[in-house]
Amino acid sequence: MSESIETVLVWFRNDLRVEDHQSLHKAMTTQKRVIAYYAFSPKYFEINKWGFKKTDKFRTQFLIDSVLDLKKALAKLNISLIIDLKAPESSLPEYIHQYQVETIFLQKEWTSEEKKQEEEIAQKVETSLQWERSYDQFLLHPDDLPFSVDQTPEVFGNYRKKCEKEVSVRTLIATHNALPVTNLIELETPLPKLSDLGLEDIDLDARTAFPFKGGTQNALDRLDDYFWKSKKLSYYKNTRNGLIGPDYSSKFSPWLASGSLSPKMIYWEIKRYEKEIQKNQSTYWLIFELIWRDYFKCISLKHGTKIFKIGGILNRKYPWNDSQKIFEQWANGQTPEAFVNAHMIEMNRTGWMSNRGRQNVASYFAKDLKMDWRIGAAYFESQLIDYDVHSNYGNWMYVSGVGNDPRDRKFDVRWQAERYDPQAKFQNLWLQKTLF
Ligand SMILES: Cc1cc2nc3c(=O)[nH]c(=O)nc-3n(C[C@H](O)[C@H](O)[C@H](O)COP(=O)(O)OP(=O)(O)OC[C@H]3O[C@@H](n4cnc5c(N)ncnc54)[C@H](O)[C@@H]3O)c2cc1C
Incomplete structure (x- = not known):
């Protein structure tokens, strides 16, 4: 050409x-x-x-x-x-x-x-x-919201209720037929390997909650398994606080973060599932979580670079610590808290951590260790397969008391371990010394 x-x-x-x-x-x-x-x-x-x-x-x-x-x-x-x-x-x-x-x-x-x-x-x-x-990247297009993004409510419940009442999810955008073959250009640019980017190879840990592999086809296969083959979607609300294995939650986040899957693609499959299989609290709850995802995008649109500032969107002043030693103990899973350590080791070994785990290790970092939450957020950014700037910084602000949690809660990590890992199965899985 x-x-x-x-x-x-x-x-x-x-x-x-x-x-x-x-x-x-x-x-x-x-x-x-x-x-x-x-x-x-x-x-x-x-x-x-x-x-x-x-x-x-x-x-x-x-x-x-x-x-x-x-x-x-x-x-x-x-x-x-x-x-x-x-x-x-x-x-x-x-x-x-x-x-x-x-x-x-x-x-x-x-x-x-x-x-x-x-x-x-x-x-x-x-x-x-x-x-x-x-x-x-949204489930609900920003132009369809019942308020301008600058007016996004600071409490999630208010945002959600208004949106659920007044906004419809747009239909999927059609995929085109192929262009003529003459559209191709003569240029071959190869894909890099990890070593080309200065990174080590992955030694896959057999304990991983899910063997994540990128790309839309793998995302659609996961959706097919979770919805249509195993019908685990019908139980999502009861299992979503789990810690071990592939099916306690959808595991869609890495594909959503990279955009291999759009939230609308998931939404319209849930609607089909509700028609063809079952509509219940669990099917609703997955949509509810996708609305959380949208919410943090609106919050970051509204507040701009404040989401990266130490005082967050509230301009709160806390006496934050930035000790390298304390950070390393937390990051390497060497704190006095086994529940925190097990989660950090899981993330270091696999690039994954459950939502329950993330809430605990982040709260422990910001509220117990009183460490500058942005260092923890940056560490998640480095390690997580599903890193998404809005979800990550939004959730970190939320947990650290500088974001959208109206109650500014702190997680009691020992209580959480007893509640969510009563037989210490998760902790034993990741803390067993023989595997390292
Ligand atoms: C400190 C902290 C940092 C986080 N960082 C990220 C991040 O970088 N990227 C990311 O995608 N999620 C992040 N989350 C949100 C949440 O933990 C993950 O989205 C979820 O664990 C992914 O697993 P899943 O796909 O199986 O989720 P499911 O429970 O199956 O939920 C379905 C989808 O809903 C969305 N979702 C669920 N919970 C949340 C939430 N709290 N906030 C925003 N969206 C949500 C996700 O897109 C998820 O894939 C973070 C949470 C915390 C507490």
């Missing part, structure tokens, strides 16, 4: 799918050549100021798998995916120039790192370049 063909580019970041994808859909209706782009920016793998990698091996491997799956799905649509190992702010302008891209289609992000990337690119390219941004 000659380089003067009118071209548009879809920039994939946290939306690694072709189904229910607004930006891809819009790009494919332009009648222009469509190319796609994803970057494993070296910045994601740098060591942060607290001495650990911003993104460690578990999420990275998951992303590599997800991008491979995306590449294959795009190939079926005759769209080439450029996989970049450089920072997009340095090399995307070159691709834009080389292919004379007129429009970039992308999911609308608003957190500081993503905005800075976009601003730097905009400074390096022609001012005529069009940017088409779409919100594509």
Whole structure:
């Protein structure tokens, strides 16, 4: 293809799918050549100021798998995916120039790192370049909310009730037929391996709650198992505080965070399940949790960079500690609390921790150890397969008393261990010395 063909580019970041994808859909209706782009920016793998990698091996491997799956799905649509190992702010302008891209289609992000990337690119390219941004990560589209996002209620219950009463979930966006084969460009950009990104290989721990593998196909397989084959969805409300094994909760979060699955895809499957199998409190509760996910996105839209500040959205002043030694004891699972340690070891070994575990270790870090909660949040960011900026910082603020918990609760970790791990099965699983 000659380089003067009118071209548009879809920039994939946290939306690694072709189904229910607004930006891809819009790009494919332009009648222009469509190319796609994803970057494993070296910045994601740098060591942060607290001495650990911003993104460690578990999420990275998951992303590599997800991008491979995306590449294959795009190939079926005759769209080439450029996989970049450089920072997009340095090399995307070159691709834009080389292919004379007129429009970039992308999911609308608003957190500081993503905005800075976009601003730097905009400074390096022609001012005529069009940017088409779409919100594509929500269950309830922000434009449909019964209030402007600036007016998002600070108490989740108020937000949820208003939304449940007044907002409908939009239908899925159709996937296009393949473009003509002439849409493909001649450029082969290989996927990186962990070692190319300066990360160690994964030695999979047999105790893992779930063998996560990235990509939409794996997400759909999990959905099929959890909903249709095992019908575990019917019991979700009773099992969701579990700690061991694949089925106490949906395990959808890594695919939601990377965008291999959209929340609408899950919602409409729940609705089908309610029609065809059963509608009960559990089927509702999974939707309820997806609304929590949306809520933290609205909170971060409303409060901007405050979600990264020590005082959080409340501007609270607490005497925070930042001892490296205390942080390391917590991170390595060497505190005096076995329940906390077992969870930290689980996350270090697998990139996963249950919601119950996250609440406990975060509360212990912020409220017992009185450590700067942002160090704990950054450690989760580094380790978790399902790291999502809004859910992570929103939940950390909530648990640390600088966010949306109107009651500012503290978890009694010993009571929690007795309640949720009465026979210490979970603690024994992760604290047994022989396996290390
Ligand atoms: C300190 C702390 C940090 C967290 N960091 C993250 C994070 O980085 N990424 C992330 O996706 N979740 C985060 N969570 C929320 C929650 O723990 C996970 O979403 C959940 O454990 C994922 O497991 P699941 O997919 O099986 O969830 P399920 O229980 O099956 O719930 C279904 C979906 O609902 C959403 N959801 C459930 N609970 C929450 C919640 N409390 N807040 C926001 N969304 C929720 C998730 O997308 C989840 O996949 C955090 C929670 C805490 C307390």
